[in-house]
Amino acid sequence: MNTLPDLSQLTHEQLLEFTRQLALQHQSLAQSNQELEKSNQQLDAKVQHLSILNQKYEHELALFKKHKFGSKNEHLTAKQIHLWDEAVEEDIAAVDLELERLNADKTDAATHKAKANKPKRQP
Numbered sequence: 001m002n003t004l005p006d007l008s009q010l011t012h013e014q015l016l017e018f019t020r021q022l023a024l025q026h027q028s029l030a031q032s033n034q035e036l037e038k039s040n041q042q043l044d045a046k047v048q049h050l051s052i053l054n055q056k057y058e059h060e061l062a063l064f065k066k067h068k069f070g071s072k073n074e075h076l077t078a079k080q081i082h083l084w085d086e087a088v089e090e091d092i093a094a095v096d097l098e099l100e101r102l103n104a105d106k107t108d109a110a111t112h113k114a115k116a117n118k119p120k121r122q123p
Contacts, residue, residue: 060091
């Protein structure tokens with residue numbers, strides 16, 4: 001962090017320049033804060049979405065275990081098995097779509113980060 005100059009030793013022009021620099025720094029920090037808050041909200045939404053998916057998959061896993069290890073009275077009928085297979089296929093397709101979307105988000109974020117790391121001014 002830069003050390004603050006002795007303000008009593010600065011001329012009027014130097015004080016104006018110092019004030020301008022502080023205002024620019026404040027504006028930059030405020031913008032960064034807004035971007036971080038927006039990113040935080042997006043991450044919170046993703047966490048909530050993934051938590052819901054996790055609960056859904058835990059429930060399905062419990063049903064799979066019940067089907068596989070349950071007693072004879074708990075086994076599914078042929079129609080139930082057919083419906084079960086359809087639901088599983090839909091879930092697999094949804095997971096594949098979600099993975100593709102997450103991979104696309106990662107590549108977009110990497111591209112955005114690469115652009116953000118470039119200097120704003122040319123020397």
